[in-house]
Amino acid sequence: MHQRLAALLRKEYLQFFRDRALIYIVLYVFTIEIYVAGTGFNIEVRNYPTAVYDRDNTQWSVQLAEKFRLPYFRVTHLVHSDPEMEALLDQGTVSLVLVIPYGFARDLAEKNHAAVQAIADGTLSNTALLAMGYASQIAQEFALELGERLGRVVPGTEHLGPQVQLKPRVAYNPNQKAEWFASLIELFSVITLVAILLPAAAMVREKERGTIEQLLVTPITPVEIMLAKVISMASIVLVASALSLFLVIYPIFGLPWRGNLLLYTVATALYVFSATGVGLLIATVCRTLPQTILFLLMVIPPILFLSGSWTPEEALPTGMRMVTYLSPLKYYLTIAYGILLKGAGFWQLWQHFVGLTVLGLLLFGFCALRFRRYFG
């Protein structure tokens, strides 16, 4: 058993390291792609292209409009008609239009109450929502300032009205650095993709070239063939993910050193093994490499979407939430975030470890069964 497995493993590594193109792709996705995702992914409101449609044209309206400024809003256009405004929004030249209606200053002076309108381009809904929030905050601050200046709010009497003040403190990522989140999420996605793709491709290639038949006539058991693929490909993915963590995420994005890296490695190994199981399962179904790639395109998105990486699972409908328990990525995400960002230890995460292990074993057992049936 050992000698046969060793011979197979040697073959797998030789083949991988001879495939220049494959090596470049793996290196690329684990380094440059992580870097690009970390720097390029941003849902914050910065330099938000804005137009102002000031129909009031009074001192106060101009003062309000001036509050919309960098770094959040960049006012590029002053519009003077409805069609002009619509055209700007339609073309996507601006994403937000601040409309100050005629009679704004008068209403403020007489009724102590006035309305302005903000029209946002909702195509990028997250950012639009954030921008709207900022806009309403600006409007309120403006009103407060104005009140103080006009003496309508007597200083020192704010406490007379009921007030609740939120003092936010964001834990684990106090500056809410998007690159930590974005680069880690990308790393986990890349691990998922590569750990499924590599063994699937290696296996299907043996089918395409007919080498699998040659192996099956020898005393090798199907499970040995499977193990050789799993061990070789999983170890490659593990090494590549370490490269990415230590060459990109820690040094470039300044992720703080928290948590036990050994524990993280164990979790990653567990996860990668279950993912290679998924890859080999796919290989039992597909006959050619193009088929395998198409199949992967079908399998990967649900694994990513149902893991809680993009959508908090609590926000999902109940049925979908149950399905997320089948995605190994869900357990791995909780564990990896827990260790890397929160510095959590095994005892805080043990349930997720159990979940990951059980799911991994199930996948593996199923895969071994299919291998026996298909190649036995």
Added chain:
Amino acid sequence: MATATLNPASPVISVQNLSKAYRRQPAVREVSFELERGEVFGLLGPDGAGKSSIIQMLTGVLTKTQGEARVAGQDVFADPEAVKAHIGYMPQGLGLNLYDSLTVDENIDFFGDLREVSPSTFERNKAELLQITRLDKFRERPAGQLSGGMRQKLALCCTLIHLPELIFLDEPTTGVDPISRRDFWMIINRLVVEQETTVFLTTSYLDEAERCHRVALLHQGRIIAQGIPAELMSQASTEAQGQPRSLEEVFIQALEPESDAKAAPVIPLEELAPPLDLEDAAPAIRVEALTKKFGRFTAVDQVSFEVKTGETFGFLGPNGAGKTTVIKMLTGILPPTGGRALIAGLELRAARQRIKAELGYMSQKFSLYGDLTVTENLRLYGGIYRMAAADLERRIPEILAMADLEGREDQFAQGLPLGIRQRLALGCAILHRPRLVFLDEPTSGVDPRARRKFWQIIGQLAASGVTILVSTHYMDEAQHCQRLALMHQGRLVAVGSPEDLRQQAEAATGRILDVGSPAFREAFLLLQEHFPQAALHGSRIHIPSQQPDQDRERIQQLLNQARLPVAQILDSPLSMEDTFIHFIQAAAPESGNDL
């Protein structure tokens, strides 16, 4: 329309110093030849010799790198479209020009429309072609549901529907069953005799050369010999290893000067065991009513046979006959649908793991790791069979010497020429000294020299007591086997030694009278009226005969009366192909129609 008939004096095809290179890789190197009107010209060579490249250049499909080619009086490269009106072209592969979802009728109609054949001519040609190919009973059947041989015949009908003056056929008979092959040649010869059609064809079967008037042997893009087959064979010296005069010999001798290949005094593989007495030997393989069905299709139908220990047993049959399926069941890759197989006395299903260690297997297509080197491949299999390190170190040089791979240890398997790659595959299969070796079409597409070398190795293995089961679609390889199983459409039609089989067939159908005449066309038309089974083989007429002496006189008489010259009438033994045809027809008398 360019219907101007060709000037009979000038050659139909004239090629001078034609070359073709892909990127910088030369595929065809300075070939020159000419074809006269009414000639059947064969381009013979192994896979990758450049046959298809030449045919594609002559049909205006491919551009040239250098040289001249005139086809039907036109410069092909200057005006390929003008040439296309004169020719019919059948590409390589079994019926690749057909539309699978169209019926036999619809396919022919489509090609008729494509060629703008006038309705009256079309109906006449179609009826005639369908009748000769015996496809007229299957007119409503979709092409996708025809057997390989039938597909190939239909493809030929489609190519010939406009009765072109010049026909190009790219490996038309590779892997085709002998009966379809015979029908196929019947159509070709009929056109040649009746219409003076010119035929240019390629083949990798050297024994098919005798069907051609003239041949050229192609090797690595070069023509190494050219001429009338009989003359080529008589020129080849016959001293070498007592081999009979054959085109294979011509091919190998033509190669010798430019190659450093030694006359191959092969190194003994191991201490050769004394040849076994096969009569008493225990069966290495016993197969009883083995059957394999894929859905509704029966690939292997109740096959039973026995292979004795130490025997070289051949499976002979066309593509799709079920050879590979039998081997896959015996090696445990495919589970049988029915029947049973015993290997070395052990039930295959029960003792698979134990049997596997004793087996060597070489699959049909090259199935080693192309991205590993020669030694790495060998070491991989050494590890898989758990050979001790010291043993492996001793064994690898042995295998390298046997397979003539010395000096290539560190080359990647994918870069090796086909013949050498096959030897490496054999080396991997026998590295662990199995007692039983399965070889599935090991020599398919390999050049004659590499093929001979391969069979020498097999001979050595057999001499050392290894049992060998080998499949092939080359009729001329039958002589290398001690016993043969002839396979056709999933069934064994005969089992026995090549000589026994031939004698049985001769007893039933008679020997062949081989008539040579300078006026072979007229002679053939005349003799056909009296001997309906007469067939044209190149410029010779073959007539099966139960009473050779009487028939010989009758033939002489007939030809003399018609004042046709007779060069000679030879009495020759039945070929393996004729033997095969006899057994197919004997196994299922009506099956002659259902091919």
